[in-house]
Amino acid sequence: MVKFCNGGDKLEITITTSETVTWNFGDGDLPTGNAETSDATKTVMTLPTLTAAHTGVYKATYDPNKVEKFTIIVGAKTCTAVTPCIVKPGGSIHLDSGEPTGVTWYFKAPSGSETEIKDSGTDDPPKFTDTDKKELGLFNLQKAESGTYTAKKPSKAAKDFPVAVRAPVTEAKVQKRQSGCNVILECNVDGDAKSFKWTNGGTVVADATQKQLTIQKVDAGANADYVCKATDYDNGEKTSATFAYTYAA
CATH class of the missing domain: 2.60.40.10 (Immunoglobulins)
Structure with missing residues (x-):
């Protein structure tokens, strides 16, 4: 069975048996912060203060090969x-x-x-x-x-x-590539971006809200410092280092 809990809750699981119970968390020992009862059969397992780290599967083994499993999810x-x-x-x-x-x-x-x-x-x-x-x-x-x-x-x-x-965005980086006669700047991110914003010399580029930015005027007049800002699905933001675009004839 699944049990949903909040952080800070106290959890107590009781096994109905006269046999001695062995407890495990996943494939290993019980997590830190776990307190079993002093009863010799260990039929009751107590977690006094739940945190997200206590999320997982708890197994009670007894009699001698019966296993009861409990999924405890904290802060779902x-x-x-x-x-x-x-x-x-x-x-x-x-x-x-x-x-x-x-x-x-x-x-x-x-x-x-x-x-x-x-x-x-x-x-x-x-x-x-x-x-x-x-x-x-x-x-x-x-x-x-x-x-x-x-x-x-x-x-x-x-x-x-x-x-x-969706993964948080941890890095944003501008890279340049050529597409026919066009120059395209691409904002590559580590993570999942919800939206993008571009600036040119510190000025927001109007309607530039996509991962790619096409430089329309490919000549010396397009020389500028470009920066992209990526926003993730938790509204966290990462800003790229300045990319200095220089026209090369």
Whole structure:
């Protein structure tokens, strides 16, 4: 099962068994800040103060080969069917179908086909809050998981949840290339830029809001210092170093 928590919450998981329980976080030991009970069987595991670092899969093994798995997600971004959800790589999402029973979830990448989302495989993290699959929770999202998540129930309209994984822009750099008789300056970025702005000698170039800027007047009159500013999906900004364009006959 999946449990959604907020930072600072206290978490307690209890296993109903008379056997001794072994706890793991992912494939390793429990994370720092974890306190097990002093009970000899360790049937209760407590996290006194949750942080984002506690997000992951917790496994309780006992009897001697039974395994119970819990996905704990701290600070997930709640997405709705109305507004596209944008998260950073490594982020978490919380999708609520609004239907208490009979829900089936699907995922479709922009260039892929629709596939059903299931809790399958012994190594897979649990994805749903209960067996009725009312809510879906995913963590450590990567770009390949950008797409449309859909909750379907017979006789009900499907609900689409658009999700985009976008990396912050960490660097912007101007490069020049030739295209026929035109000179094109390109603002190359590390990360995902939402928008661009160009300046020429400190003056904003009107309507220059794309990654590429074409210099229309290719002669000595076009000589200038060009700078691009890239804005990412968290509204963080990175400004390039000045690119001194010099006309070469």
